[in-house]
Amino acid sequence: MSKQAYKFRLYPTRKQVQTLVWTLDRCRELYNAALQERRDAYRMTGTSITYYDQANQLPEIKEIREEYKDIHSQVLQDVLRKADKAFKAFFARCKRGDTPGFPRYKGKGHFDSFCYPQTGFSLTHDNRVCLSKIGSMKVKLHREIKGTVKTCTIKREGDLWHVVFACEVEPEPLDENSEAVGIDLGLLHFATLSDGSTIENPRYYRKAQKQLEHLQQALSRKKRGSTRRKKAVKAVTKAHRKVANQRKDFLHKESRRLVNSYGFIVFEELQPANMSKRPKPKQDGNGTYLPNGAASKGGLNKSILDAGWGLFQQFCRYKAANAGREVLFVNPTYTSQVCSGCGSIVKKELSERWHSCECGCSLDRDHNAAINILALGRSIQEQS
Numbered sequence: 001m002s003k004q005a006y007k008f009r010l011y012p013t014r015k016q017v018q019t020l021v022w023t024l025d026r027c028r029e030l031y032n033a034a035l036q037e038r039r040d041a042y043r044m045t046g047t048s049i050t051y052y053d054q055a056n057q058l059p060e061i062k063e064i065r066e067e068y069k070d071i072h073s074q075v076l077q078d079v080l081r082k083a084d085k086a087f088k089a090f091f092a093r094c095k096r097g098d099t100p101g102f103p104r105y106k107g108k109g110h111f112d113s114f115c116y117p118q119t120g121f122s123l124t125h126d127n128r129v130c131l132s133k134i135g136s137m138k139v140k141l142h143r144e145i146k147g148t149v150k151t152c153t154i155k156r157e158g159d160l161w162h163v164v165f166a167c168e169v170e171p172e173p174l175d176e177n178s179e180a181v182g183i184d185l186g187l188l189h190f191a192t193l194s195d196g197s198t199i200e201n202p203r204y205y206r207k208a209q210k211q212l213e214h215l216q217q218a219l220s221r222k223k224r225g226s227t228r229r230k231k232a233v234k235a236v237t238k239a240h241r242k243v244a245n246q247r248k249d250f251l252h253k254e255s256r257r258l259v260n261s262y263g264f265i266v267f268e269e270l271q272p273a274n275m276s277k278r279p280k281p282k283q284d285g286n287g288t289y290l291p292n293g294a295a296s297k298g299g300l301n302k303s304i305l306d307a308g309w310g311l312f313q314q315f316c317r318y319k320a321a322n323a324g325r326e327v328l329f330v331n332p333t334y335t336s337q338v339c340s341g342c343g344s345i346v347k348k349e350l351s352e353r354w355h356s357c358e359c360g361c362s363l364d365r366d367h368n369a370a371i372n373i374l375a376l377g378r379s380i381q382e383q384s
C-alpha cells in the first residue's frame with residue numbers, strides 16, 4: 001500500500017471559524033501542558049512519561065475543564081501523540097549527541113492543525129465535511145479521492161482553512177522500464193540529468209521572489225502592533241502561500257515526468273549540515289520573516305529553492321513507489337570532484353562550472369556529477 005494525501009479548501013461559516021480557532025487554542029493549551037508535565041518529570045526525577053500516562057489523564061482533565069468535553073476525544077489523543085513524538089525526537093537527538101534543546105512550547109498562532117486520526121469525520125455525497133463537535137462545512141473537492149481515507153486533518157493557513165485526507169491507495173504499477181537516470185540538484189539549474197539535459201526553475205520564481213522582497217521591505221517599515229502592519233503581514237503570508245503553491249505544482253509535474261520516463265532514478269542525499277550554514281531567517285511572533293539583511297534573503301532563498309529539493313525527492317519517491325519504480329539516494333561526497341570519464345579526482349572550487357580532466361573528459365560540472373550519481377546508484381543496485 002502506498003500513501004497519498006489530498007488537500008482541499010474548506011469553507012466554514014463565521015461561527016464555525018470561531019469554533020475551529022477555539023479548538024486550535026484548546027489543543028495548543030493541551031500540547032503545552034503535556035510538554036510541561038514531561039519536562040518537569042524529566043528535570044525533577046529524570047523519568048519519562050509515556051503517551052499512555054498522559055492519555056489516561058484525559059477523562060480527569062475533562063472533569064476539571066469541562067470545555068474539553070466539546071472536543072472529540074481522538075483529536076485530544078492526537079495532540080498528546082504529537083507531544084510524544086516531539087519528545088521522542090528530543091531523546092533521539094540526545095542519543096546522537098546533537099545539541100538537544102527541549103521541544104518547544106507553541107505560542108499563540110503557532111498551532112495550526114488538528115487531526116481526527118480514525119473517526120469523528122465524514123465526507124458526504126453533497127461535498128460537505130462533517131466534523132464531530134464542530135459541524136458540517138462545504139469543501140471544494142477539486143480532484144477525486146482514491147483509496148481508503150485514514151485520517152482527517154484540519155489546517156489553518158493564514159485566513160484559509162483546508163482539510164487534508166491521508167489515504168492508503170493500491171499501487172498502480174507502470175510498465176517495466178529499464179531507463180536509468182542520475183540527478184544533480186543545484187542552484188544554477190534546478191536539476192541536471194545524467195544525459196546532460198536540465199530542468200530549469202520556472203521563471204515566475206524570480207518574479208515571486210522579487211515581489212516577496214518588496215512586501216517584506218514594506219512590512220519592515222510598519223510600526224509594531226499597527227493595523228497597517230497587520231495588513232502587511234497578511235500580504236507577505238499570502239505571497240508566501242502563492243510561491244509555495246506554484247512550487248508544489250512545478251515539483252509535481254516534473255516528478256511525474258521523471259517517474260514516467262525512468263525505471264531507476266538516483267539522487268544525492270541532501271546534506272542538512274550544508275543547508276543550515278545559510279543564514280537563519282528571523283521570525284517575529286506572527287511567523288513572518290523579519291528583515292535582517294542577508295538573513296531575510298537567506299530565508300527567502302531557503303523557502304524558494306532549498307525546500308524545493310527535499311520536496312522534489314519526496315514527490316519522486318512516493319510517485320515511484322506507487323508506480324513500482326525505484327528511487328535510490330547516494331552519498332554526495334566527491335560526486336562533483338570525481339571525473340566521470342576516468343575516475344580520478346579533479347578538484348574544483350564551487351565557482352568553477354566546467355569539468356575538464358587530463359583524460360580528455362570535458363563537460364559541465366553538474367552533468368559530470370549527475371553521471372557519477374547514476375554510476376554510484378548502479379553499483380549499489382548491483383550489490384543488492
Ligand SMILES: [Zn+2]
Nearest residue numbers: 339342357359
Ligand atoms: Zn578523467
